[in-house]
Amino acid sequence: MKRRTILAGAIALGLATPAFAEDPLKVGFVYVGPIGDGGWTFQHDQGRLAVEEAFGDKVETIYQESVPEGADAERVITQMALQGADIIFTTSFGYMDATNAVAAKFPDVKFEHATGFKREHPNVSTYDARFYEGRAVIGHIAGNMTETNKIGYIASFPIPEVIQGINSAYLHAAKVNPDVEMVVSWVYTWFDPAKEADAARAMIDQGVDVIMQHTDSTAPQAAAAEANENGGRVFTFGQASDMSAFAPVPRVASIIDDWSPYYIKRVGELMDGTYEQTASWGGMPEGEVVIGEITDAVPAEVKAEALAMVEAITAGEYHPFTGPINKQDGTAWLADGEVADDGALATMDFYVEGISGDIPN
Amino acid sequence: MDLGAISPTLLIASLMVAATPILLAALGEMMVEKAGVLNLGVEGMMIMGAVAGFIAAVEGGSPWLGFFTAAMAGAGMALLFGFLTQVLLSNQVATGLALTLFGLGLSALLGQGYVGIKAESLGRVDLGWLSDLPFFGRVVFGHDPIVYLSLVLVAAVWAFLRFSRAGLILRAVGESHDAAHALGYNVLRVRMMAIAFGGACAGLGGAYLSLVRVPQWTEGMTAGAGWIALAIVVFASWRAGRVLIGAYLFGGITVLQLNLQTAGARIPVELLSAAPYLVTILVLVLISSRAGRGGDAPADLGKPFHASA
Amino acid sequence: MIRLERRPTSSKAWGAASPLLAVALTMVAGGLMFAALGKDPFLAIRTIFWDPIFGEFAWYFRGQLLVKAAPLILIAVGLALGFRAGIWNIGAEGQYIIGAICGAAAGLVFYPAETRLIFPMMVVFGALGGFLWAMIPALLKVRFGTNEILVSLMLVYVAENILASAAVSWLRNPDAVGFPGSRNLSQWPAAANLELIEGTGAHWGVMAAVVAVIFAQVMLTRHLIGFQIRLTGAAPRAARFAGVRPARLVVLCLGVAGALAGMAGLFEVAGPAGQISIDFASGYGFTAIIVAFLGRLNPLGIVAAGLLMALTYVGGDNAAGNLGIPGAAISAFQGMLLFFLLAVDVLTNFRVRIGARKVAPFSGGPG
Numbered sequence A: 001m002k003r004r005t006i007l008a009g010a011i012a013l014g015l016a017t018p019a020f021a022e023d024p025l026k027v028g029f030v031y032v033g034p035i036g037d038g039g040w041t042f043q044h045d046q047g048r049l050a051v052e053e054a055f056g057d058k059v060e061t062i063y064q065e066s067v068p069e070g071a072d073a074e075r076v077i078t079q080m081a082l083q084g085a086d087i088i089f090t091t092s093f094g095y096m097d098a099t100n101a102v103a104a105k106f107p108d109v110k111f112e113h114a115t116g117f118k119r120e121h122p123n124v125s126t127y128d129a130r131f132y133e134g135r136a137v138i139g140h141i142a143g144n145m146t147e148t149n150k151i152g153y154i155a156s157f158p159i160p161e162v163i164q165g166i167n168s169a170y171l172h173a174a175k176v177n178p179d180v181e182m183v184v185s186w187v188y189t190w191f192d193p194a195k196e197a198d199a200a201r202a203m204i205d206q207g208v209d210v211i212m213q214h215t216d217s218t219a220p221q222a223a224a225a226e227a228n229e230n231g232g233r234v235f236t237f238g239q240a241s242d243m244s245a246f247a248p249v250p251r252v253a254s255i256i257d258d259w260s261p262y263y264i265k266r267v268g269e270l271m272d273g274t275y276e277q278t279a280s281w282g283g284m285p286e287g288e289v290v291i292g293e294i295t296d297a298v299p300a301e302v303k304a305e306a307l308a309m310v311e312a313i314t315a316g317e318y319h320p321f322t323g324p325i326n327k328q329d330g331t332a333w334l335a336d337g338e339v340a341d342d343g344a345l346a347t348m349d350f351y352v353e354g355i356s357g358d359i360p361n
Numbered sequence B: 001m002d003l004g005a006i007s008p009t010l011l012i013a014s015l016m017v018a019a020t021p022i023l024l025a026a027l028g029e030m031m032v033e034k035a036g037v038l039n040l041g042v043e044g045m046m047i048m049g050a051v052a053g054f055i056a057a058v059e060g061g062s063p064w065l066g067f068f069t070a071a072m073a074g075a076g077m078a079l080l081f082g083f084l085t086q087v088l089l090s091n092q093v094a095t096g097l098a099l100t101l102f103g104l105g106l107s108a109l110l111g112q113g114y115v116g117i118k119a120e121s122l123g124r125v126d127l128g129w130l131s132d133l134p135f136f137g138r139v140v141f142g143h144d145p146i147v148y149l150s151l152v153l154v155a156a157v158w159a160f161l162r163f164s165r166a167g168l169i170l171r172a173v174g175e176s177h178d179a180a181h182a183l184g185y186n187v188l189r190v191r192m193m194a195i196a197f198g199g200a201c202a203g204l205g206g207a208y209l210s211l212v213r214v215p216q217w218t219e220g221m222t223a224g225a226g227w228i229a230l231a232i233v234v235f236a237s238w239r240a241g242r243v244l245i246g247a248y249l250f251g252g253i254t255v256l257q258l259n260l261q262t263a264g265a266r267i268p269v270e271l272l273s274a275a276p277y278l279v280t281i282l283v284l285v286l287i288s289s290r291a292g293r294g295g296d297a298p299a300d301l302g303k304p305f306h307a308s309a
Numbered sequence C: 001m002i003r004l005e006r007r008p009t010s011s012k013a014w015g016a017a018s019p020l021l022a023v024a025l026t027m028v029a030g031g032l033m034f035a036a037l038g039k040d041p042f043l044a045i046r047t048i049f050w051d052p053i054f055g056e057f058a059w060y061f062r063g064q065l066l067v068k069a070a071p072l073i074l075i076a077v078g079l080a081l082g083f084r085a086g087i088w089n090i091g092a093e094g095q096y097i098i099g100a101i102c103g104a105a106a107g108l109v110f111y112p113a114e115t116r117l118i119f120p121m122m123v124v125f126g127a128l129g130g131f132l133w134a135m136i137p138a139l140l141k142v143r144f145g146t147n148e149i150l151v152s153l154m155l156v157y158v159a160e161n162i163l164a165s166a167a168v169s170w171l172r173n174p175d176a177v178g179f180p181g182s183r184n185l186s187q188w189p190a191a192a193n194l195e196l197i198e199g200t201g202a203h204w205g206v207m208a209a210v211v212a213v214i215f216a217q218v219m220l221t222r223h224l225i226g227f228q229i230r231l232t233g234a235a236p237r238a239a240r241f242a243g244v245r246p247a248r249l250v251v252l253c254l255g256v257a258g259a260l261a262g263m264a265g266l267f268e269v270a271g272p273a274g275q276i277s278i279d280f281a282s283g284y285g286f287t288a289i290i291v292a293f294l295g296r297l298n299p300l301g302i303v304a305a306g307l308l309m310a311l312t313y314v315g316g317d318n319a320a321g322n323l324g325i326p327g328a329a330i331s332a333f334q335g336m337l338l339f340f341l342l343a344v345d346v347l348t349n350f351r352v353r354i355g356a357r358k359v360a361p362f363s364g365g366p367g
Helices: A002-012 A040-058 A071-082 A093-105 A131-145 A160-176 A193-205 A219-229 A260-272 A300-314 A342-346 B008-034 B042-060 B063-087 B092-114 B128-132 B145-163 B165-175 B177-182 B187-213 B225-235 B240-262 B269-291 C012-036 C041-054 C058-084 C092-108 C118-144 C148-170 C204-222 C224-234 C236-241 C246-270 C284-294 C299-323 C327-344
Strands: A025-030 A059-064 A087-090 A110-114 A124-129 A150-155 A181-186 A210-213 A235-240 A251-257 A279-282 A289-292 A332-334 C002-006 C350-354
Touching (some): A040 A235, A040 A251, A059 C299, A071 A093, A071 C058, A071 C299, A087 A093, A093 A110, A131 A160, A131 A235, A131 A289, A131 A300, A150 A160, A160 A181, A160 A342, A181 A193, A193 B008, A193 B187, A219 A235, A260 A279, B008 B145, B008 B165, B008 B225, B008 B240, B042 B063, B042 B187, B145 B165, B145 B187, B145 B240, B165 B177, B187 B225, B225 B240, B225 B269, B225 C148, B269 C118, C058 C092, C058 C224, C058 C284, C058 C299, C092 C118, C092 C148, C092 C246, C118 C246, C204 C224, C204 C246, C224 C236, C284 C299
Parallel strands (some): A025 A059, A025 A087, A087 A110, A150 A181, A150 A210, A210 A235
Antiparallel strands (some): A251 A289
16 A cells, blocks of 8 residues: 555655656556467567566566456456556456456556457557458468469457458458459357367368468468478468468468557556557557568569558558448448448448358357 | 368368367276276366477477377376375365366466477378378378377277276276175276376377377367367267267367358357267267166266275 | 275364365475476465455455355355265356356346346346256256266356357347447346445355355255255165155255356356356356365355365466466466365375284275
């Protein structure tokens, strides 16, 4: 409790910043998986390490791995707040209600919830990344690389973020290769290496030769590598982290979630007193979505086109969802030159024209 | 929907791979249960096998060393269970659950430095012209050695229980430990050996996941496979041949489900993944109503034994 | 050689001392593990066992201990009745899940009505859901003699699949733009399982657990059914002569356990968890089995065991968060605690003798 009284005194003295030089800002992170998952949680932890590196002894970070969503999450977040954390990042959608509930009890602590949409209190901000920007780039590569014209997509749950990715990848693959067919497999897990490997194998067995994934393990990469050792020709893309252990083939590129720019920005703002509640949705321009090294397995001109697309998106000149785009049933969605607004993207629940099959619900 | 895209050859070949970990674990658990012991810690032994096998394969550079270490690690875990339940007479259900909890934790701890790296994998056995045969070449002659080992093990377990004197003693211990003891057999020793064998098999199954099927190490990678192995033993009504069928059926359903989805078939995923368990319950009901009370389960399954009792 | 000799009656002294011995042994072994990980073992042990009860923020964590212990105790009390009679329901996790789904679904039908009648109705449906799910193994056992261990275990996986489908489709919150998970019940006053006294953590589930413990204790020690349960567990054949009807006992024991597990699920989903989500099943049903045994199948013992388990969870999470101990080390630590508790239990019923056996009961080998 001593720390709180010091803080109260500091505020009474008119010091706007909550941190002293000798009293580091305490930054908490709540992770849904183990740091060693090699994907989602691993990347958030990289962001934490980047915060430590950027601010040195001006910050102290604490974290907790594998926190189940629900009652335990609420306790863990409360505990961090009690331990004197000044800002807490909760890095899974399932922490949404718990984060808001704890925020109500600790108005002086800042809460940042990843991928959610509820900001019930002034001290709750949300943040997410425009992964569909990265999907557009790898969709472009996939459309060029496929010979069987079948590209596979291992999908986790039928939520807008995943559906955006499927649509974005398909649109850009079909743009360079109109014959391309998108094979979607819903595995209902973010992380189950055995199941992901099986899904990848089922695709390979049915003639899919480019596999994208929106699940976090490297198992599909390994399955593709095995198929290639036995005379196959299958390409994959790293997801969440670079997965460079599988480069140059089957992994020909990757979509990396880089949370460090956002974490550094927000912690910095809290230090210099410019922090405000936000609903952040950054992408390539903010450096939050990064395309990992495109290997030499990709033809040079395709690689150049992909890099040009990255540049255009980063510069804000190109939006992956630019009309004309029709919905799956043929009805018009975006007119020629029209750009999808964020509200429509955030609630996306349909396939675009050309993808067969239903979204399960 | 394009069901023609599913090749039966590749489907069968990949379901054999998917089923091998649970086949190995279930075969081991069947021996344990035949000796009258219920070890619910299969998941914990599998994951320890997975991590120990992976570490040994990485450090030693040989997948065979990995499989050997995995079997030892599984057996070690099993002996811990055996010591508690057989010597200290703790409750088998509770001890088995504790073993799973302990194994999941310890494996994650040991494997911290081994995430995201690759280990030397097992190649397929090259059987020359046999492997090039249509259909049979891929399904029968196109696998890695462990798939064949698991099949040999099924036959060996079957023959052991059916024809050997040791197998007879094992079954006697499971049916009535008091009678077996009265006949002069060392119940404790027989059960400890069965438990160690079960653990070794579970360890091999775990290592098959981390070294061949996935192949890499990730925390919690068994994801319930140990529990499925327990279900298969019951489904198989404690017979080696039926364990094989059960494992391929369970393994097959996952693979078939993903294949159907990839081919564009619209099937409720939840229903299909619950199907194996419902089928197991049905089988249980059928065998128990046929065989009278208790079904084919070893009569002394799960009961503690102390020589002075 | 060292051998064990069964005591004529279980030792009261060891019965009380053995859990303390186990905790002490775990502290030593766990401390060595934490030291091997480069952490201060004394600080770690203190954070796990002492701070949640007496530390700086104990006012918060004591309540959280109740939140964590209540479902464990509620489920374990029901299970213990069956375990005493030799009826092995190990599928409480499934009954817990189905209870939560039934109760939540029954409430959500009336969303957004504002009457406090909804919560009691949900409790009834939660109990009913768990009861009916437990009736499947019960009736199969009575009718066909099917092994209830295996049927109840299989039904856990069926329940988990039903849970997944509820969370992503038919119970999904229509306002949550496609995200899985039901509406948040704890934020809907008519359905919320509120704290009875603000800040204590004591919600209706804690009350229910207390009532269940007292009820079970009275029933086991004072009522005929309690006697029948104990007799059946100790001597099934004698029980039959004494007029116990085994079929009725199976239905009763599984039914009570199922109903209590279902209620525990409902209290959890309407309170601390808040919603039906894919990850709702947190393993309480399995942990409760361990709690039941640690409490020696005695309702009061179960209270102590439940609180101890809750302490390792809450304290373990704190140690992970504050001291940077890997979560994996905490679950290994819990596993150790359970092993030691189960292992030292032998001292209650057996005496350790050193030396040769005096009289061999049979002429066989030294068993």
